[in-house]
Amino acid sequence: MDWNRTKSIFIMVFLILNIFLYWLYVSRYNEAQNVEISGEKTIGVRLEDDNITYGALPNSIESATYISGKVHNFTPAEFVNSNHQVDLSVETRARVILESPVKLRNVNDDTSFTEFAQAHIKEGTSYALWKVDREERVAIFFQKTNNRMLYYNKSGLLKVRWNSNNEVTMYEQTMIDSIEEMEQQESVIPPLQILQTLYAKGLLKPDSRITQMKLGYSTLVYLTRTQVLVPTWEVRVKLSDGETEEYFVNAVEGNVIEIQGDKQEGEEEDWGV
Template sequence: MQWGQIKTLFIFSFLVLDLFLLQQFLDKQGQTSIQTVGESQYETSLSNADITISNNVPEEAPAVRLITASAGDFTEEQLEAIRQLEGQTAKVYNKNLLTATLDKPVAVSEETIAGAVSKYVPFSSQYSFWNLNEELGRAIFFQKANSRTVYYNSGGVLIVNIENGKMTGYQLAHLKVPNQSGEDKQELINPLEVVERLYTDGVINGGDKVTDMSIGYYSAYSLDPGGGASEQLFAPVWKVTINGNEDAFYSALAAKPIYLQLDENEFIQKTINGFEEIKSGSNQNVMTNKGENTEE
């Protein structure tokens, strides 16, 4: 091939490369412009509705991956820790449901319940306090996974019994979350768009203040702590706090954003009923900290 032809080929190749890089740059600029315009529209719409956004609300969605989990048995190390518990009568049903009654009830309030739980409940550091439900006499703690709370799942919950302002016992089930790595981060819906959608759906009203937003996990299917459920997929969800005392949940996946209507009383009652079914099941293997394993 002659040098002139080679030179022409090189020039043509570099021209194609330049055009490709220019197109990539323009596409990126266009996406940024669209995102900026979208955010500006949300801000204007929310401002016109007199909805205030606190500084605690993140400007962008974090990078979060999906996780899988299943109802887990206690390890031998955890079972040994339960055997050593003092000041309470504890029982483990089928190695995956822990129930306990305190020898002496402990006075608690919403401000002190977390401290009391850390003293009497093993593995409580794996759970985060959710609410003290005075109507049902229960305090709710949800399990954490990847340092984020797994909301409203009976397979990973700590329910504390409250009677006359005193902690009398608790019931605990936990999810087994295997170590999961990789770069399969999901595209999440922008915080401002979540607020806009909640306003459109009538969950947030004009004059309200969004005081906090954070990412947790949620599965539409509660895991059975009895061990019959298969591995489940948990997706990220936005927890939106309104006026400092009301929480709303919105699926964080950009591909399928949806408002989640979660009822605390219904969840508590359903979970307690499920625990009772496990405890009353036939041929139960029951371990207690007061003696040897028994059959019920």
């Protein structure tokens, strides 16, 4: 037996096998990439077919953490220097009537409400303006952490009301403190996949436009004093008739979050006057 020849044959066979396996690996990798790209094009084409438009989506956020916090109990000592009338009959809510109303700089400029909150309300910089209802003369703020809003959390709300003279006459505040991030980082579902989820559920209507996508938090677990909140995508959509709809999607698990009850509680309020 010619061992040198046999050895050469084995070397050649193994070389061909390695080349084949490498080719197979590259082919499957490229196929996987093409499937992913094709999937993105598919949702893009579907949105285009229905004339659903959107601008630049947020940069991909690879990971985020769950957070926890405690519901704040207000005490009279926190308002000892205030000459306002303070109602703390519910210790988790401060309802304040201004005996000397504060003039707003310009009620047609949203920043006027933010300026008031930051200058006159405890931890006012911890809230971000969400909505201004000029017909009802009420501005609604959501508490924020790391520049991310806590969406429709009844324990993290600020509502400011003004009169016909454009003066703030009262406000109501709830607050979450001792906010901490969980140790484990969770993968965040990218924005385009969130749009695909909403589209698949029939929530994105033809001739509409996605005007905003932001990452914030929504309540996952609500105990008596402690809350656990999950990273949440907020998607704001302007319909063809000019109306605006809001959708919230769990950024970790991908399920649409129903917070209609919290929205009603956050926007409807008996001011007691």
